[in-house]
Amino acid sequence: MFLHSHVCGVCLFQHFGGSTGYDHDDGGGREALDSVFADIVGAEAAxxxxxxxxxTHAIACALFALLRPGHELLAVAGPPYDTLEEVIGIRGSANVGSLKDFGxxxxxxxxQNPNCMVMVDNCYGEFxxxxxxxxxxxxxxxxxxxxxxxGTIAPCGGYVAGKEHLVEAAAARLSAPGLGVEFGSTPGHVMRxxxxxxxxxxxxxxEAVKGGLLIAEVMSAKGYKVEPLPRVPRHDIVQVKSSLR
Structure with a gap:
C-alpha cells in the first residue's frame, strides 16, 4: 500500500510539475495532458x-497544417468571424503570411460532402x-x-486534435519543423x-448550457429576440439576445 501511494504521488508530481521544454520528453505532464485530451475528444492525437x-491561433495552426499552395479553403457553415478573416486573407492582412499570401x-x-479534409472550429462547442x-x-x-x-480555470492556451500526422503538422507550425510536440515550456502552475x-x-x-436555456426562456417571454430559441437542441454555449421584437 505504501509503495502504491508513493508511486501515485510521484506520477502526480511529474504531471503537475512544470518544465523548461528544452529537452526531449522532459515534460511528463505535457504528454499526459495531450494523451488525455485526445482520448476525451476521440482523436488519434492532440x-x-x-x-x-x-x-484563432490554434485554428490558424490547424489550417496551415492542412492547406498548401493551390488548395482551396471552403467555409460550409457560414462566414468566419473577424479574426479569422485576416488569417484567411480576405481582409487587411496582405503580405504578412495569410493563407491567401501562400496561394x-x-x-x-x-x-455539402465534398471529397476534402474537414477542419472544425470547435470554440464554445466542446462537451x-x-x-x-x-x-x-x-x-x-x-x-x-x-x-x-x-473549465474557467485555465489561464491561457489552446489545442489542436485529430489525425496524428495532421496534429504533428500543426505542432510544427506552432514551433518549427523537427520540434513538433516534443518541446515547449510549461510553468508548473499553468500545467496544474x-x-x-x-x-x-x-x-x-x-451550467453554461442551463444558464443559456434560462436566459432564452425568460428573455423570449419578455419579447426579446433570442438565438438559439428556447427549448431547442444546443450545439455550443453561445446565447444571443437582441432587440425587442
Whole structure:
C-alpha cells in the first residue's frame, strides 16, 4: 500500500510539475495532458499548449497544417468571424503570411460532402453534445482553453486534435519543423490549471448550457429576440439576445 501511494504521488508530481521544454520528453505532464485530451475528444492525437495565444491561433495552426499552395479553403457553415478573416486573407492582412499570401483560395459554399479534409472550429462547442467532431470523421479540430475545455480555470492556451500526422503538422507550425510536440515550456502552475480545468470543463459547460436555456426562456417571454430559441437542441454555449421584437 505504501509503495502504491508513493508511486501515485510521484506520477502526480511529474504531471503537475512544470518544465523548461528544452529537452526531449522532459515534460511528463505535457504528454499526459495531450494523451488525455485526445482520448476525451476521440482523436488519434492532440497538442494542448499554453503557447497557443487564442482559439484563432490554434485554428490558424490547424489550417496551415492542412492547406498548401493551390488548395482551396471552403467555409460550409457560414462566414468566419473577424479574426479569422485576416488569417484567411480576405481582409487587411496582405503580405504578412495569410493563407491567401501562400496561394490558398477561399470560398463560402452551402453545407455539402465534398471529397476534402474537414477542419472544425470547435470554440464554445466542446462537451455540449455527446460526440465531438473528431469522433464522427473530422480530420482536425481546434479551440481555446480559456473557453469550454479550460473549465474557467485555465489561464491561457489552446489545442489542436485529430489525425496524428495532421496534429504533428500543426505542432510544427506552432514551433518549427523537427520540434513538433516534443518541446515547449510549461510553468508548473499553468500545467496544474490545465489539468484541473479539463476535469471541471464538462460541469462548467453544463451550467453554461442551463444558464443559456434560462436566459432564452425568460428573455423570449419578455419579447426579446433570442438565438438559439428556447427549448431547442444546443450545439455550443453561445446565447444571443437582441432587440425587442
Amino acid at each position: 497538442i494542448v499548449r499554453p503557447q497557443f495565444f487564442s482559439g 490558398v483560395t477561399y470560398r463560402e459554399v452551402p453545407m 455540449v453534445e455527446i460526440s465531438e467532431p473528431a469522433m464522427v470523421g473530422a480530420d482536425l479540430i481546434a479551440g481555446s482553453l480559456i473557453k469550454n475545455p479550460g 490549471a490545465l489539468f484541473q480545468g479539463l476535469f471541471l470543463g464538462p460541469q462548467m459547460v453544463g
